[in-house]
Amino acid sequence: MPKITYPLRNECPPGACVCERERLLAEPYADLRPLRLTRMEEQRLIERIERISDYADLKRVQELIKVHLGADLRIEPGPNEVKTVRGIIIVLEERPGLCRKVRQSVPAAVRRCLERNPEIIYRLLDAHDLFGSV
Template identity: 65%
Template sequence: MHVRSVAHMSQTNPVPIREACPPGACTCERDGLLNEAGGDTRVLMLTRQEEKKLIERIENISSYADLKHVEERMQAQLGIVLRITPSGRGVRTVRGFNIQLAERPGLCRKTRQSIPAAVRRCLDKNPDIAYALLDAHDLLGAG
């Protein structure tokens, strides 16, 4: 097995990492990240099973504070940066939000699609979170 354990984990207890995508199906650069000395491999701990749990967790977010907490945990534990910004053309529905994951080696193409889709479903179910996002960007005209 050519896969090495995540750098900051014990060599005797390797952490499961995401399996490689089929050749040509993704541009995640997983193998390059694994071969890079000192590379930040935390994102590879998001196995397909763990991604399903994360998607479920995001879909069940019920408040703006909870959304911010999940964002912080994703960044701290996996190095994944989630950006949610209102569109420059205005926000009439949740489609008016730009929801993206910052590009980084090891982040699967499907993950870059599934997490924003889960956030969008969360916002659909919880309009109060969408309003809080707008307020955080000072788009509700507090002044």
């Protein structure tokens, strides 16, 4: 087992999560980036998401999540007509080591951000070909 020199997320209560933390720690060359997201770092991430002010900033945060956690944050219009923020699909990709609570709290923070900044939703819809090919 490799020596870990940075803090890791505390273990979830048995049966409460499917993050496979122990299996991941047992693998010699496993990607431990998701485990580096401690509860304090999760709070910082949520605060950062809630400070997003425009579409470009949202894309930067998506890229940072990909780099630091190794997981994709998908934000796209749903298959039906988008009338509210609830019509937007927001999913943090499931990865070994990424806690179920994180996979719920990050999309919830993005949804709150979008509700406060509807102009981001318009840019998101436009980026996903809202008007179709003309």
